[in-house]
Amino acid sequence: MKYLSEYRDGEVARGLIAHIRRTATRPWVLMEVCGGQTHTIVRQGLSELLGGAVEMIHGPGCPVCVTPLEQIDKALRLASDPGVIFTSFGDMLRVPGSECDLLQIRARGGQVRVVYSPLDALDLATRNPDKQVVFFAVGFETTAPANAMAVWRARQLGVRNFSILVSHVTVPPAMMAILSAPGNRVQGFLAAGHVCTVMGWTEYEPIAERYRVPIIVTGFEPLDILEGILLAVRQLEEGRHEVENQYVRAVRRQGTLPARDLVSKVFRLVDRKWRGIGEIPQSGLGLREEYADFDAEYRFGLEAMEVSEPAECCAGEVLKGRLKPFECPAFGGRCTPEHPLGAPMVSSEGACAAYYNYGRFRESKVRTAAAGATE
């Protein structure tokens, strides 16, 4: 199939892997930023194939994982309101809040609906004028244009019963937070291709320069990721630190200007808490003053909430790349996709769920081998 099978060709993959292993003279540590890339890496078993030439650390780019607990709790409160139809992308439904998740709210009679686009939620609002329709606007720069479009259109059309619960985050501040954290091991990045489709890569140029790390704008198919890794390894071996574009079929340097314009028309930069990481200044998007009517927190008068994460969950360390999911004591035992303690166990993009679903067999082999070796 066009744009799919070409990027999953086993022969080409083996060639790229051999090339990476020949090029790397020492084990380099790279971080893939986006959860979609983590999903591919673990689902395809890429780390194993790289055979130690490159260690991949999984970045914070899973929107489900980094949405802070208080926003989830606010979502649960809104969804419990009989006057509200709460709409969301599918994988937010199982994220644990302080007491339950959206699926449980639905089972108790809350109106929770999965939509594929915020514009579908807006449409729902126009068809249900006696209800308040709220869309859970989470995600990185990738989902921001569609969410901005929904709000912009709602204002154009004068739709009074539509609002969004915003928990948008942006990639560059998180990358800088990771690079400046004590004990950082990341030597290069695979930047999130779809974020760059919207935003381009100019924001990454000063990061590459300041922290002296290669940043490769990378796609999501196995061959994209392998090529991205090869470009990063080559730069590291040659002592370069540049922004390079692997995802040429989708990304231009300036990104998609109409989308960027719309996003900056509707949203502004705000400080934002990241689940498991903490507050990162100017790392989120919030609605601008003139769109405040469409902010669900404002419309429903939601106040700040006191929340506490399960003490046992190591999600923060996982999201910062300091811990592999299977190194968490709760992994696979007290924390599973059926009973997640933390958000990375929920979405299939989350590093913990990706390891649980696709990596357990391999890790149990590794661990068995390790246990055998120590005996």
Added chain:
Amino acid sequence: MMSDLTVPLGTVVCPAPYPALDRVQLGHGSGGKLSAALLRERFLPLLGNEVLIQGADAAVLPTGMGEIALSTDTFVVQPVEFPGGNIGSLAVHGTLNDVAMMGGRPRYLTVGFVLEEGLPFEVLDRVVEAMARSAEEARVLVVAGDTKVVERGKADGLYVNTTGVGLVDPGFRPAPSRATPGDVVLLSGPIGRHGMAIMAAREGLAFEAEILSDSACLVPLVELLRDAVGADVHVLRDPTRGGVASALNEIARASGVGVELEEAAIPVPVAVDAACEMLGLDPLYVANEGVLLAMVPAAAADAGLAALRSHPLGSGAAAVGRVVGKHPGMVSLSTAIGGSRVVDMLPGDQLPRIC
């Protein structure tokens, strides 16, 4: 310590107290882990007996004159009419297929309808026509029925229950517990069509090529396999809810074996692949209503494959993996690019990913 580490984690029972779910969620009907928990925790402790606990597609029961296979299924599909079939054809195929998967030759069906006040007769007529046509094709008789009508708003148009009875040949007893290391896993055709056809119809998603449900009666394929391979057919399963992945996990657990799949060998139609990709779904977990999985010894694999391919329903049949002695209860998959991963059961329904 070492034994702790080598136990497949999916089988470890967690000692920590969880806030228990206090009511039914949609995920309990997904065919995944929540469905299994519903059976294990709420039905089997009170209703279980040596037949029911086998958890097979159909019960095989003794009678004075040999054994019969008995299966029942309820259909609540929305929309009731979808590309490739409707709830009537589906209700016949689904139950007959379950009877056939236990080696039964289906003979009789019962049908129960729950109709919603206001359901147009033209819809009901099309459903019953499809039902009659499917039953006739499979040469089974509908011998008993029931109808209830509920108030508008209490049912989605109509729900259908069917129960099927078939005769079991003494020499042909496939069962989910009979998978044996060395067996080859045969798949009778391309996967994911029913689930994606329903999803496209339900969500109003338009894909370039329309995806038709694969809903079909699998009895002819089973007959061909029986003729070609006979008693060596260890396992037959139609991977409906939860898809190929969930069906293989159930078999791996019931037989105490591992299953190794070859991703490159699994036939996925281009349109299904593209639709899944767009929605962030995995075709291995998408429902099928017209394909079967068979496990046969390696020596019989070619004959089995040829038998399946001799019928139009099985023209896309393929050998997709093997049964192994290692990692019992677990399904693994070699990816097309040479990596490997676990294919687990899902907790509930597949949730479309954000991006």
